[in-house]
Amino acid sequence: MKLLSSVCALASLLFINNIEARWIPKIGTTWNDVLADPNFDVSKEAADVIEVDYETSAAKIEKYHSYGKKVICYFSGGTIESWRRDYDKYVAVPGLVKNTYSIWDDERWLDYRVSGYKELVISRIKIAIDNKCDAIEVDNMDGYQIKDVKSWSNPLTPEDTVTYAKWLAQTAHELGISIGLKNIAGLLPQVADYFDFAVNESCVNYKNECAMYTDFIKSGKAVFGITYGDVNEKLSTMCRELNGIGISMIMKKTQALLQDGIIWDGEKLCGSGFSNGFSRTSSSSVSDREVPIQSTTKKTTTTTKKTTTTTKKTTTTTKKTTTTTKKTTTTTKRTTTTKKTTTTKKPTTTKKVKTTVRRITKTAKSKKVIVVIKTVTRRKRRV
16 A cells, blocks of 8 residues: 555656646747748847747757747647658548648648547657657647538537547647647637647737637736737737737738747837736847837838748658658648637738748668759748
8 A cells, every 4th residue: 555655646746747847838928930930040039939840850949949948839730731751641541631721732631530640649749849849839720610621521520629639738748748729719618728828820800819818818828929910000900909818929011930020019009008918027128120119100111022941851761752840841821710610711811932942851771862842832821
């Protein structure tokens, strides 16, 4: 009995230590999404938290850590991109890979209810951990409200998504890493307790969607938000939708997730009647050059340029050549939901960024190196 008690006590201690070891972001922590900017200058980054792809190398992430940054790592859990290194493993699972995502012809929907899928997700989480990511966020879980998925003979349901989301969070925690809930704000009541923070795209564009995170934030959990467009044009909407909520918001001119952007501070931009919902405790200072806070009285005009980035990637032999990062080579595809989870929101932008990806594949036997150059289109979206 004493031995059993000792074992239980040790297991409890290990569990507690695992929880304590996980990074949990504080409300009001500044962040920046640089998924499409693999060569961004971390020395000039004002935000305390950055988001990159889960396949970003450990060396790069260690560099970001050396500048005091925490790193959230992205992958899609509801779709599979044809250029991913594990694409053939997904196709090999019967019934997993479904129809093409109608607005992304290099991406296909997944039936995450299928047996055999969980091992593939666990493998990705372990890669993120090996690469020293501090947390993960999993995209495209809202297929239940997308017409592509509704066309299935047995489509996903909100209940399926809740089950999947809970499993994802529990699995991430068992492996020792924090996880953020990506979009699907309408399912917060069912899954909020399982996640450490949240990431939302464009909640200001949908009345009261930002406010759906109020209880989540009151429970002590951070929400990282992103808004696309011109701050002067969206100022009144943002001041209304974000007042008192407590979301750490950034703003970018376009959906190309490059380093440039604005760390939103409504208390400066909206006037005395606005509250950010938190006190800023970030150690980073915001300079005009790094993240230009624009005036509420002056309109500024910025020309968005198309950016080309070349990144070398190394993989083992597979049927398809791959890239190391989704976000360093292709624009993230992100989705959200509103209170009306049955409606489909259409993309809010059509701007594209062309990226030339240099892919290097090594064969195990001959050790020859084959270089394949492919041009892909990357574009941030919200559905």
